[in-house]
Amino acid sequence: MGTLSFSFDTDKLQKRSDEITKGVDRAPGRSLLYTTGRIKRPADMDKPFIAVCNSYIEIVPGHVHLRELADIAKEEIRKAGGVPFEFNTIGVDDGIAMGHIGMRYSLPSRELIADAAETVINAHWFDGVLFMPNCDKITPGMLMAAARTNVPVVFVSGGPMKAGLDPHGKAITLSNMFEAVGAFKDGKLSREDFLEMEQNACPSCGSCAGMFTANSMNCLMEALGMALPFNGTALAILKQRRELVRQAARRVVAVVKQGLTPREIMTKEAFEDIYAADMAMGGSTNTVLHGLAIAHEAGVDYTEKDINRIAKRTPHIAKIAPSSHWTMEDVHRAGGMPAIMNELIEMGGDVFHPDRPSVTGKTIRENVLGHHSQDEAVIRPVAKAYSPVGGLAVLYGNIAKNGSVIKSAGVDPTITTFTGKAVCFDSHDAAVKGIDGGAVKKGDVVVIRYEGPKGGPGMPEMLNPTADIIERGLEKDVALITDGRFSGATHGICIGHVSTEAASGGEIALIRNGDRIHIDLVRRTVDLLVSDEELRQRRRELPPCTPKVKQGYLARYQALVTSADTGGVMVGYDQLLKAANELQ
Structure with missing residues (x-):
């Protein structure tokens, strides 16, 4: 079945929602629509139906104020000539879920959010969607749904906290x-x-105040072209945030009439630009995982190897918490994403592709024209960049043949290489216990495995082990590698997303205590200093991995999820069919 999309014809007034509002056979459905109270009169059936996909949930601080913001949005949609219908998605707070079974549901919640939004949008033939995310997996999940359904949309997030x-x-x-x-x-x-x-x-309410995953993704929506300027940095408590909601609500009705769809915005150049913006601002490593997943849904061929190419040509011009003491309100005061993007645009060359469309009705160039840093200590000019290369890097080697990711912006600049002795743990909890118990010392490389998408399951974040290392004064003296992932709050010599993961037989499973591991941030390599013959022998002795979960959603996720280097997306129909044929 093809992608459900449409072209708004102002002469014929054809809309997606005509499927449920036009014709004698749709009378029962129209009766139900009147019952909702959203349809006030027959003429409302001719207006565009706009879904407000809200992620309000009371246990997530970044989302507790979205109930109020959704009401503001619905009022503006109606004023602009649309009919708003609100629905909700689930949400997981990574900070609250950290360090226990809850974290294993965090990344998998991204797929549930995408699936749920797709279901409601396509089941009810909405003409457009105003997406209202804020925290970690909610923003990428909604972006995946937008790319998948390809219905005109605008995004407006809840904003960062103080x-x-x-x-x-x-x-x-x-x-x-x-x-x-x-x-x-x-x-x-x-x-x-x-x-x-x-x-x-x-x-205060809002997404956590540093350039962690939530704020990284909400900033990158501006670079992608799916959100209005300052979406990523205007604080949740500001009047400006409420005005952004009003503007976004009006824009979604306009975008529906224009017929501008997400896939017209989410081009390969757009994904190059979100990674360029990410490199410039030193965002979370999770943006690599999510960007690849969104590109997959948009039908754009993008890989981790492309990301290193972007890093080589993009300067790192902003260090935000956890890499410095600057927070999101400092970034907003200094000019926000418009200032960061404009700095890249003014470099010229192929660093940025500014003449792309956006949901504002203007190009990216027009969105940021005239915006410059108001505080060069927070957002530096390119001439004074922290580094001529970007703040993220993909490392390859004999224990990461399909890649691994490091936030190089969060590594002390004096460190370009590191060689140390492996101290291996087969779970997050074992690592925390070992670090607390003094098992990790200067010169060690902590290896945490069987925590990838399949092995975790759910690829939990390793913030507790990395935070423990930092607070013990070992940030420059201990490295950590894992097939799990990191919070955007992580910094230090921390390499995640090691692919192939241990649960799928990846080489990280072959590391033994005492092995020496060499990391080179300049050459972008991570290698186990053990002979190929020894690794082949260890593979012959490697026992099969037993799934940790046997029932419920995590069991299904565990069976269907792919590797981190693909964005951790779920196996598609073609792959399932191929696997079934191979079993016959």
Whole structure:
């Protein structure tokens, strides 16, 4: 079955929603539509039906205010000539889910969100969608649904939270709170200060205040062309956020009438530009995972190898928490994504493709024209870049033949290579216990495996182990590699997304305690210093991996998910058919 999309013809007034509103046979459905209270009069049946895909959920701080924002949006949609219908998706708060079984549901929730949005949009033939995400997996899940359904859309997120304050009045974010756990365990932080930080690290609604995954994705939506300027940086509590919602609501009705679909915006050049923007701002490593998944849904052929090519030509011009003390409100004050993108555009060459369409009705170039950094300490000019190459890198080697990802912007600039002795753990929990117990020392490379998409299952984040390492003063002296992933709050010599993962027989499963591992950030390699013959012998001795989960959603996810280097997308029909034929 082909992609469900449409072209709005202003003469014939053909709309997707005509499928459920026109003709004698649709009278029962029209009766139900009147019952909802959204249809006030027969003339409303001729207006575009606009879904408001809201991710309001009371246990996620980034989303607790979306109930109010959705009401603002629906009022504006009706004023603009559309009929709004709100529906909700689920959401997982990574910070709350961190360090226990809940984190194994985080990445898989992305697929549920995409599937749920697709289901509602296509089952009810909506003409357009206003997506309202904010946190980690919700934004990419909705972007995947937008690409899949290819119905005209506009995105507006809930915005970042204010930075918190530590007992000394210093700005802090959630990443500082995770690191405070290690400091408290190590006796470096008093109980009183620890409790004060706990109650003040997250002082308002909104996505966590650093350039973590949620804010990285919400910023990159501007570069992609799916959201309005300042979507990624205007704080959740600002009046500007509410005005952005009003503007986005009006724009979605206009985009429907224009007939501009997501796949017209989500081109290969657009994905090159989101990675260029990511390199410039030093965003989360999770953007690699999500960008590849969104490209897959959009039918764009994009791989991790393309990302290194982008990194080589893109300067790193902003270091935001956790890589510095600057927070999202500092980025907004300094000019936000328009200033960052305009800096790249003014470089010229092929660093950025600014003449692409966007949901604003203007090109990306027009969206950011005239925007420059208002604080060069926060957003540097290219001439004063932290590095001439981007803040993310994909590393390859004999333990990452299909790639691995590091946030090079979060590594101390004095470190270009690291060689150390492997200390292996077969789970996140075992690693935390080992680090707390003193099993990890200077010069070690912590290996955490069987935590990939299949092995986890769900590819949980390794924020607790990395935070423990940092707070023990080992940030420059210990590296960590994993087939799991990291929070955007992670920094240090931390390599994730190692592919192929251990649960699928990847080489990371062959590492043994005491093996030496060499990391080269310049050559972008990560290698186990063991002979090929020894690795072949270890593979012969490697026992098969037993699935950790046998029932429920995680069991199904475990069976169908693909590798991190593909974006961790689910196996498609063609792949399932091929596997079935191979079994016959």
